[in-house]
Amino acid sequence: MLADSMGRAFLVVLDRLGPAERVAFVLHDMFAVPFDEIAPVVDRSLAAAKQLASRARSKVRGAPAVSGAELARQRLVVEAFLAAVRAGDIDAVLAVLAPDAVRRADRAALREGRPVEVRGARFVAEEIAVFGRNVRVAEVVLIDGAVGIAVAPYGRLRLALTVETARERITGYELIADPNRLQQLDLAVLDEAITLGG
Incomplete structure (x- = not known):
C-alpha cells in the first residue's frame, strides 16, 4: 500500500500540491521521467514543467524556522x-x-x-x-x-x-x-x- 511505503506525512504534503505540481513532482522526482516528457502531460513548456517540480519540491521539503x-x-x-x-x-x-x-x-x-x-x-x-x-x-x-x-x-x-x-x-x-x-x-x-x- 502506498500509504505504508511512502508514509502518511508524505501523502498529506503531496495532497496539498496543485494538480500540475503534483504530477511534475511525482513523475520527475519519484519516477525519473525527463522534463521533456512531463511538459506535454502538464500542458506546459519545458521551463514551466521544471518550475512546477521545483516549486513542489520546495513545498515538500519545507523551510524550518530554526537551525x-x-x-x-x-x-x-x-x-x-x-x-x-x-x-x-x-x-x-x-x-x-x-x-x-x-x-x-x-x-x-x-x-x-x-x-x-x-x-x-x-x-x-x-x-x-x-x-x-x-x-x-x-x-x-x-x-x-x-x-x-x-x-x-x-x-x-x-x-x-x-x-x-x-x-x-x-x-x-x-x-x-x-x-x-x-x-x-x-x-x-x-x-x-x-x-x-x-
Missing part, C-alpha cells in the same frame, strides 16, 4: 512524546512534558465537555487518551517550520499538533482539527528516508 541543530532537538523530543503515547506509558509521557505543560485545543478537536485548555503535566498526560486513539495514524512532520505531529488516516489530515519545546521537554501543544485551520497550516515532510531530486 538544523534546534530542529534535530525538537524532533527527538516530539518523537519521544509520540513513542510514549503509542506505548501508553504515562510515566514516559510525563518524562517528556515540562511540569507546567499546557495542552490547548480548538473546539473541533474536542469531545463535548472537554476543556479548551489543560495546564500541568499530570493533567495534560491524563488528557493524552483523547489524542491516543489516533496515535497509530500519527507521524512527525514539519508544521509552520517547527516539528509537530500530523494525524492522517488514509493520508488525509484530520488532526495536527503544533508543539512547543524547551530544554528537552514539551512545554505545550495545541490540537487543531478545524478544517479551515488545518488548511492554513504549512506542512512539510520531516523524513530523510524520502530522497528528493535536485
